Amino acid sequence: MSTTFELSVADSGAAARSASVPADGIRARFRLTYPGFALDVDLTLPGHGVTALFGHSGSGKTTILRCVAGLERAAEARLEINGELWQDSAAGVFLPTHKRALGYVFQEASLFPHLSVRRNLEYGMKRVDAAGRRVSWERVLELLGIGHLLDRLPGRLSGGERQRVGIARALLTSPRLLLLDEPLAALDLKRKNEILPYLERLHDELDTPMLLVSHSPDEVARLADHVVLLDQGRVAAQGDLQETLARLDLPTAFSEDAGVVVESRVAEHDDRYHLTRLEFPGGAVLVARRPEALGQRLRLRVHARDVSLALHRIEDTSITNVLPATVREVVEADTPAHVLVRLDAEGTPLIARITRRSCDQLDIAPGKRMWAQIKAVALLA
Amino acid sequence: MSFSPSRLFVALSAGLIACAAQAAEVQIAVAANFTAPIKEIAADFEKDTGHKVIASFGPTGGFYTQIQNGAPFEVFLSADDTTPEKLEKEGATVPGSRFTYAIGKLVLWSAKPGYVDDKGEVLKKNAFKHLAIANPKTAPYGLAATQVLAKLGLSEAVKPKLVEGANIAQAHQFVATGNAELGFVALSQVSKDGKLTEGSGWTVPASLHDPIRQDAVILAKGKDNPAAKALVDYLKGPKATKVIKAYGYDL
Amino acid sequence: MPLSEHDLSAIRLTLELASLTTLLLLVVGTPIAWWLARTRSRLKGAIGAVVALPLVLPPTVIGFYLLVTLGPHGPIGQLTQSLGLGTLPFTFTGLVVASVFYSLPFVVQPLQNAFEAIGDRPLEVASTLRAGPWDTFFTVVLPLARPGFVTAAILGFAHTVGEFGVVLMIGGNIPEKTRTVAVQIFDHVEAMEYAQAHWLAGGMVLFSFFVLLALYSSRRFKPGLS
Numbered sequence: 001m002s003t004t005f006e007l008s009v010a011d012s013g014a015a016a017r018s019a020s021v022p023a024d025g026i027r028a029r030f031r032l033t034y035p036g037f038a039l040d041v042d043l044t045l046p047g048h049g050v051t052a053l054f055g056h057s058g059s060g061k062t063t064i065l066r067c068v069a070g071l072e073r074a075a076e077a078r079l080e081i082n083g084e085l086w087q088d089s090a091a092g093v094f095l096p097t098h099k100r101a102l103g104y105v106f107q108e109a110s111l112f113p114h115l116s117v118r119r120n121l122e123y124g125m126k127r128v129d130a131a132g133r134r135v136s137w138e139r140v141l142e143l144l145g146i147g148h149l150l151d152r153l154p155g156r157l158s159g160g161e162r163q164r165v166g167i168a169r170a171l172l173t174s175p176r177l178l179l180l181d182e183p184l185a186a187l188d189l190k191r192k193n194e195i196l197p198y199l200e201r202l203h204d205e206l207d208t209p210m211l212l213v214s215h216s217p218d219e220v221a222r223l224a225d226h227v228v229l230l231d232q233g234r235v236a237a238q239g240d241l242q243e244t245l246a247r248l249d250l251p252t253a254f255s256e257d258a259g260v261v262v263e264s265r266v267a268e269h270d271d272r273y274h275l276t277r278l279e280f281p282g283g284a285v286l287v288a289r290r291p292e293a294l295g296q297r298l299r300l301r302v303h304a305r306d307v308s309l310a311l312h313r314i315e316d317t318s319i320t321n322v323l324p325a326t327v328r329e330v331v332e333a334d335t336p337a338h339v340l341v342r343l344d345a346e347g348t349p350l351i352a353r354i355t356r357r358s359c360d361q362l363d364i365a366p367g368k369r370m371w372a373q374i375k376a377v378a379l380l381a
Numbered sequence: 382m383s384f385s386p387s388r389l390f391v392a393l394s395a396g397l398i399a400c401a402a403q404a405a406e407v408q409i410a411v412a413a414n415f416t417a418p419i420k421e422i423a424a425d426f427e428k429d430t431g432h433k434v435i436a437s438f439g440p441t442g443g444f445y446t447q448i449q450n451g452a453p454f455e456v457f458l459s460a461d462d463t464t465p466e467k468l469e470k471e472g473a474t475v476p477g478s479r480f481t482y483a484i485g486k487l488v489l490w491s492a493k494p495g496y497v498d499d500k501g502e503v504l505k506k507n508a509f510k511h512l513a514i515a516n517p518k519t520a521p522y523g524l525a526a527t528q529v530l531a532k533l534g535l536s537e538a539v540k541p542k543l544v545e546g547a548n549i550a551q552a553h554q555f556v557a558t559g560n561a562e563l564g565f566v567a568l569s570q571v572s573k574d575g576k577l578t579e580g581s582g583w584t585v586p587a588s589l590h591d592p593i594r595q596d597a598v599i600l601a602k603g604k605d606n607p608a609a610k611a612l613v614d615y616l617k618g619p620k621a622t623k624v625i626k627a628y629g630y631d632l
Numbered sequence: 633m634p635l636s637e638h639d640l641s642a643i644r645l646t647l648e649l650a651s652l653t654t655l656l657l658l659v660v661g662t663p664i665a666w667w668l669a670r671t672r673s674r675l676k677g678a679i680g681a682v683v684a685l686p687l688v689l690p691p692t693v694i695g696f697y698l699l700v701t702l703g704p705h706g707p708i709g710q711l712t713q714s715l716g717l718g719t720l721p722f723t724f725t726g727l728v729v730a731s732v733f734y735s736l737p738f739v740v741q742p743l744q745n746a747f748e749a750i751g752d753r754p755l756e757v758a759s760t761l762r763a764g765p766w767d768t769f770f771t772v773v774l775p776l777a778r779p780g781f782v783t784a785a786i787l788g789f790a791h792t793v794g795e796f797g798v799v800l801m802i803g804g805n806i807p808e809k810t811r812t813v814a815v816q817i818f819d820h821v822e823a824m825e826y827a828q829a830h831w832l833a834g835g836m837v838l839f840s841f842f843v844l845l846a847l848y849s850s851r852r853f854k855p856g857l858s
Contacts, residue, residue, distance in 0.1 A: 071756050097759035104760035110753055114775040124761030173762060442822040511722055519822035544722045544804025560703040560721040
């Protein structure tokens with residue numbers, strides 16, 4: 001996936017998506033204590049797109065999801081979804097789960113074993129009055145590719161099929177908010193790759209906001225627009241996905257897998273060398289030929305460990321993707337031998353993980369203009 | 382009071398030696414209705430003779446089956462006369478040992494004072510809801526009760542009101558708890574020293590039913606046990622007779 | 633026909649008693665089992681113990697206390713009398729009441745196990761699919777707990793059929809009202825009518841065997857979600 005560096009015209013202004021929260025967003029404030037665990041969060045989330053709740057197990061991400069669903073009742077809570085008050089402990093308001101217009105996808109699909117796929121799907125749909133049904137049956141079946149499974153019993157489905165039915169079942173209640181609790185965690189890699197495209201389609205084609213719990217950086221990078229990093233029941237960081245991932249002040253828990261997500265577009269196919277050029281604000285990279293059509297959006301993940309820095313543009317190297325970038329910040333990494341360098345590649349944030357020794361030898365400091373050599377990019381689609 | 386281990390040991394051994402030296406044990410099966418009198422009689426017997434009585438109490442039919450199947454009883458005090466006779470015919474007894482040790486008296490009894498008059502008119506008035514009897518198929522007192530009802534010409538009239546106890550003890554329980562207003566029970570169950578201990582009753586004249594003979598017999602297992610013979614003799618003696626009568630049995 | 637008219641009426645009565653008792657047990661036992669399966673109350677242990685009492689108490693104890701409490705001087709007897717129902721001992725209704733109490737653990741425990749095996753998840757799933765608690769109970773819990781209900785019904789029925797001591801103690805052995813098969817067999821044995829006893833007792837053995845056979849071969853479907 002490494003090819004020659006190509007510079008495209010910088011387009012710095014339009015790059016970053018706004019991190020400000022629209023008025024119709026989700027406001028959630030939860031405080032609860034269990035023996036050995038305390039949750040105390042105050043979240044303001046956008047009322048559209050995918051928001052990932054990201055953190056290690058025990059960080060409280062699933063608890064937040066359960067609080068939003070009303071499955072867990074926090075002692076102190078206030079929850080407002082797009083202007084609708086679902087819960088306010090101060091005012092004694094608590095909408096029980098079955099009265100909240102939400103869809104919930106559990107880690108295991110949790111289909112009712114005594115009902116066929118069709119009747120599982122109808123279960124929630126029938127309980128929403130006809131006027132409230134905004135999602136069409138045919139469309140959901142098509143979106144998730146489950147039309148041929150309707151007469152089967154859940155016991156006769158594969159793990160991936162079960163999870164797709166679970167998602168469809170939640171969608172058919174026309175939720176104002178879709179909650180996904182590690183929907184891929186129980187699946188093996190093959191099944192994950194089977195489901196991911198469906199989730200991306202949901203993201204692209206439905207306007208239902210989604211809250212996604214995940215502990216997988218790749219999953220978050222691939223699906224989320226907005227991210228909430230959780231650590232021991234508290235919010236460590238929240239904001240736009242790309243900006244948040246590019247921050248260096250996050251707990252060490254996240255820095256070992258540090259990297260950025262770049263939103264790119266298929267700009268050109270080179271059939272002679274079998275390459276595809278992906279453009280993004282501030283630059284472009286060449287990758288092995290992609291099947292996607294021109295103009296298609298693709299997400300890239302660039303790990304800090306795959307970025308090295310040079311003072312000059314080096315011509316005699318096999319590394320093809322080299323971008324001009326300005327140093328913004330240098331911080332300690334999780335090992336004393338390394339530092340993390342935050343760069344601005346003409347509007348696209350990058351992080352490089354280099355040795356402390358190189359940092360000193362090259363005299364790297366904020367404001368310095370350098371060349372970022374990208375050894376590899378991970379394509380998230 | 383304190384025991385030293387050695388004193389306890391001495392006391393125990395003395396007891397054991399005393400038993401082994403002079404006394405024999407006799408194991409007996411006793412019809413449930415005779416439980417109280419036999420305890421009193423056995424206590425006197427043990428004191429007077431030094432023999433020891435080990436008594437089991439239960440239903441006559443049950444004992445019959447157990448004896449047939451090798452139960453270790455040496456003397457059997459039945460609630461009727463037919464079961465000992467049957468055992469005798471089957472050769473399970475010491476020939477010639479069978480005798481009537483008590484004749485049961487039937488009483489129409491209620492736990493409520495004044496409910497039963499001394500002529501049994503209450504039966505004819507038929508104002509009660511339940512009349513308890515022992516199962517006439519299996520209990521002599523139950524059979525006697527149905528004979529009384531037949532003699533009085535009341536069989537059909539009271540039939541819907543009859544409740545049966547599996548044995549005379551249960552019939553008594555039904556009446557004692559008030560679930561049945563009245564019932565035919567054994568006089569021995571409700572009297573002591575010739576007087577009702579509670580409630581009201583009419584002692585049914587013996588002419589209204591076949592005698593309720595309770596027979597005793599020495600079983601084959603007790604053939605060579607001197608204590609078995611001694612107990613049977615003691616039962617026929619004046620001291621035991623007095624006790625038996627005090628409990629409301631005829632002789 | 634080796635069975636007498638009395639034997640047949642005892643069989644009829646026993647089946648009636650067991651059917652009605654089983655029906656009532658399911659109605660009464662379901663909420664109790666549900667509560668026991670779901671509650672975090674400190675009373676759970678105490679209530680569970682009371683329900684299980686008939687498992688360990690001899691029927692004589694239960695029969696005796698039923699006779700006393702249902703009798704004219706007992707608290708329940710006073711209640712039924714004040715309601716104009718009279719007293720319950722020696723009646724078919726009384727046997728039904730006694731049997732419900734006596735067989736309760738045989739129904740509550742399999743149901744409780746079935747409810748516990750279902751776990752929280754299906755209930756949560758149903759609530760996120762807009763089903764309220766009653767809706768969830770009838771559309772999710774009942775179907776998932778079906779094996780538990782089958783077991784409970786079979787055990788409740790069989791145990792009622794096999795009940796003897798309590799019936800003996802509060803029934804009064806009234807033909808067509810309280811003389812059940814078990815009591816009839818007891819009578820035959822006590823009266824040394826062994827041949828008749830054999831027919832009924834052998835029938836009971838076969839009946840019980842087939843009931844248990846049905847029970848053990850029905851245990852295939854396990855509750856839970858896929």
